[in-house]
Amino acid sequence: MSSPRRRLRFIYPPHPPWTLHNESRAGKTARTSGPSIPMAPAFGRSISFPLSPARSSSSTKQARHVRSISLPTCRAHPLLAHLHATTRAARAWAAATADPCTTSPSSGLAHLAALHAALAELLVLPEPRAALATAGATAFSDRLLDGLLALADAHGAFRETLIVVDIMPPRKYASAHDGYRDWKHISESLKEHENSAKHITAFQGSNNHLYNEQNGNFLACVEMVAEFDLVMQDHLRRIERKDIHYHYLSNKIQNELISLLASDITNTIIKIIKEAKYFSIILDCTLDVSHEEQMSLIVRCVNISSNKIEVEEYFLGFLKVDDTSGLGLFNVLIDSLESFGHDIDDIRGQGYDNGSNMKGNHQGVQKRLLDKNPRAFYMPCACHSxxxxxxxxxxxxxxxxxxxxxxxxxxxxxxxxxxxxxxxxxxxxxxxxxxxxxxxxxxxxxxxxxxxxxxxxxxxxxxxxxxxxxxxxxxxxxxxxxxxxxxxxxxxxxxxxxxxxxxxxxxxxxxxxxxxxxxxxxxxxxxxxxxxxxxxxxxxxxxxxxxxxxxxxxxxxxxxxxxxxxALRKKHYDENDCxxxxxxxxxxxxxxxxxxxxxxxxxxxxxxxFEDLQVFNGIFGPLLNSSSLKSLDHIKLKELYHVGKNFLCR
Known part of the structure; x- marks a missing residue:
């Protein structure tokens, strides 16, 4: 029994192959038991040949028997000689870089179209079709099938790209073709974007349409990226032609994507902190551009989630502050820690600037947190001090x-x-x-x-x-x-x-x-x-x-x-000049x-x-210096243990 067959559909263009118009699919497809695979829009008639056992389906019916006829094996055969000539011409075009006349997109498309035409002339004959149909599950047939699929897909993608860039200026086409490797043109476009009037507009403009002067800096940057990236270029083309309705470029979906990313990152940080259990907090307040007071919350802990254990700091977000007193900042801190699921008793350190609302010994944030958790030691910022x-x-x-x-x-x-x-x-x-x-x-x-x-x-x-x-x-x-x-x-x-x-x-x-x-x-x-x-x-x-x-x-x-x-006074004759x-x-x-x-x-x-720093050094200093720790005798180590225990458990 022969294995099930896969069908390739080749549609011949009704006009010269080097034009850039959209061709309609034509040609009648023969019935076979194998699955039908649609190809690029430059092919028409169908051939069928068996699949390998690895690609065949158990539910597929038995294929028809086709009489085997050998392919022409002599390189002097006109069809094979023409196919080899067109293949060499296409490879030479792909390798050429010096002459812009021979490396133009239209000439490349003409070489590919000539290669497809030569291949179609060979495959349309009954002898090659019969030989492919009876080739069986061999490595040669698999390689031939993969090569035909890759060639057809490459031709279709190349034609679609040329349709997109057909109306582009030469400089922009060169930039899009070379991608982000074309640093020279990227620099020119960046300067052009910075000097344009759109660069000084808002990030989100009053218009959400592409290629509009009022669409803001975000969409303007997307348009600029499309000049260098073919994927983005094709995406914008589909949006303009209304081929797709969900383009993910509006301000709402972008904000939603950013929020999802922020939420995922925050959850990852919270997981690392909970695995470490103990952590320290760092707070700092500042005014934003809207003159609103905000407080940044940073957590410092030992990251044990990876193979390499490191002390790391994580930014958890900005906290809106309405009351900048010590009590107001402390309440905002406690509410945010509870929202993140952290226990205030697990705090082992707190670091702020030297402001009175943060450092105050009676009403400051550090004093209020020490009243709740005596082990949350306070250390002011050394650079700020x-x-x-x-x-x-x-x-x-x-x-x-x-x-x-x-x-x-x-x-x-x-x-x-x-x-x-x-x-x-x-x-x-x-x-x-x-x-x-x-x-x-x-x-x-x-x-x-x-x-x-x-x-x-x-x-x-x-x-x-x-x-x-x-x-x-x-x-x-x-x-x-x-x-x-x-x-x-x-x-x-x-x-x-x-x-x-x-x-x-x-x-x-x-x-x-x-x-x-x-x-x-x-x-x-x-x-x-x-x-x-x-x-x-x-x-x-x-x-x-x-x-x-x-x-x-x-x-x-x-x-x-x-x-x-x-005061001037009369000098005596023996007085010196003063x-x-x-x-x-x-x-x-x-x-x-x-x-x-x-x-x-x-x-x-x-x-x-730096008095507080000296106190901490007297308690924890020997533990942080290996040479000092080795120099201590048993009596000193015991004293250090009791001092540290009393300090941590007070």
Whole structure:
């Protein structure tokens, strides 16, 4: 018995094969017992040949017996020679890349159509059809069948693609053909999109239709992606032709998809936290663009779900806050933890900033949580504590406040007008002035460094701005005032001192933000910056005086401090000039009332703000340092055990 047969339907086009019109299927299909497989719309008559046993169905009826006739085996046969020639031509077209005339889409389609025509001329003969029908379940027949299927599908997909890109400009066609590998054209289209008027519109426009000027940034990005991706291009084409009704591009379905993804991610995070059981919480509040207070909730735990056990942090979401007091924030925290299914008794740590509503020892969030769970130890953010130390230093005396006021005024003056900014760029070689950041004082190093290394250039820009005829009167007055202030030796010396301090603090702040930072390393960094302040207090003023005098010499400024007016009196013939003594007195006043006050404030602030860290280090420090743990004897280990037990079980 012969095996059941599969049918291929080949529809011959009624017009030349190189055209791009849609052909209608034609031709009568012969009846066979095998299943019918529809192919691309460029084929017509049918042939049938047996399936292999692996592809045959038990319920299929026995196929008709067809007399076997051998295929022509000589390569000199006209039909075979023509088939080989068209195959070589199609392969040569696919491999050619240099000549655009021979690699055009129309020529490629013509080669494929010629190959199909040559194959059809061979398969339409009764001898090849009979030979295929009686080939049996052989590996050759299976390979031949797979090859015919792949060829037909490739031809159909190629024709549909050419219909889509037939009306596209050459540049867009090249981009779509090469896909995301065509980085050159992607860059051009991205720049075109950024410079277009649609780029500044809302993410969701007032219109949800494709290729509409008011459809917003989301659909505009989809349209841009379609220029480089054939799949997206075909999807948009089907939408425009109304071939599909569910295109998943509306704002509602996109929001729903995002919500589903967020829900799935949240459930995965909750599962990891519950497997770990114990966790710590990190909270921070900020205002969004709509001036609504929101609190971010981050959970820190040990991830034991994978083979590699790691301490990881997970963001659980933003919590809407109406009451920013300690009680209001605490209630929002408790409600959110209950909604996620977490037990408040499993909290083993809490970390916030140093705000009074968070850190307060009586009404703060940390105190209220400790009353509920005594094991939820509170540790303020180390970077924020270091930042507040700089804030304390910047407010230690009026001279320091005035210094940063001058720095901000310089930026405000030049950034207030494009003409004034152009004057600055004409004089400043590299670093431009930066605005001060009120929340991250360690980043003020950029603002001070721009003036520290370019003070003569910035002063020259202020001089030009003051004498320019087209400068506004208020800007002229500000330029003259800043020109005089920068030219004082007090400002130059303060600039050098603050640059040294901000640079050292910025280095420590970056290290504290490292993901591998631990308690022992944090204390090493804090001890290092405290040692730096102590050393700088003893040696920094003299070294800063030397650098400031060099800068003043370049700027043409006299390296002297302002002298308070003294009552004039008649000098005796044997009295010396006291001007040098007055200058020394001004230098001493600056050191005592400016330099020492600022550094003393830094030392005291660091000790107070990192006091809790020292307490934790006394309890858990030996456990986090292997060398310290090995150095302890049995008595010390027992004492450490009892201290930790009392601390954890209080």
């Amino acid at each position: 270091l930042n507040l130390t700089l804030c304390d230093m910047a407010k230690s005396c009026n001279e320091v406040v005035s210094f940063f006021g001058i720095v901000q005024r310089i930026y405000t003056l030049f950034s207030g007008s494009t003409k004034r900014w152009k004057v600055l760029l004409d004089h400043v070689p590299s670093l431009t002035v930066k605005s001060l950041c009120n929340t991250r004082w360690e980043s003020c190093i950029k603002s001070v460094a721009a003036i520290r290394y370019q003070a003569p250039h910035i002063r020259a820009a202020l001089f030009e701005l003051h004498h320019a005829s087209d400068t506004e009167p208020m800007a002229k007055s500000d330029a003259k005032s800043l020109y005089d202030l920068i030219g004082t030796f007090e400002f130059i010396l303060g600039m050098v001192i603050w640059h040294d301090i901000l640079y050292a603090v910025n280095v420590v702040s970056k290290k504290l933000q490292s993901s591998s930072m631990c308690l022992h390393s944090t204390l090493e960094q804090i001890d290092g910056i405290m040692s730096y302040f102590d050393k700088y207090r003893n040696e920094g003023f003299a070294s800063s005086m030397v650098v400031a005098k060099d800068i003043a010499s370049v700027m043409g400024v006299e390296a002297s401090f302002p002298v308070k007016r003294r 001007s040098n003594e007055a200058n020394l007195q001004g230098e001493k006043d600056f050191e005592v009332n400016y330099f020492l006050v600022m550094l003393d404030m830094a030392s005291s602030s660091l000790k107070n703000r």
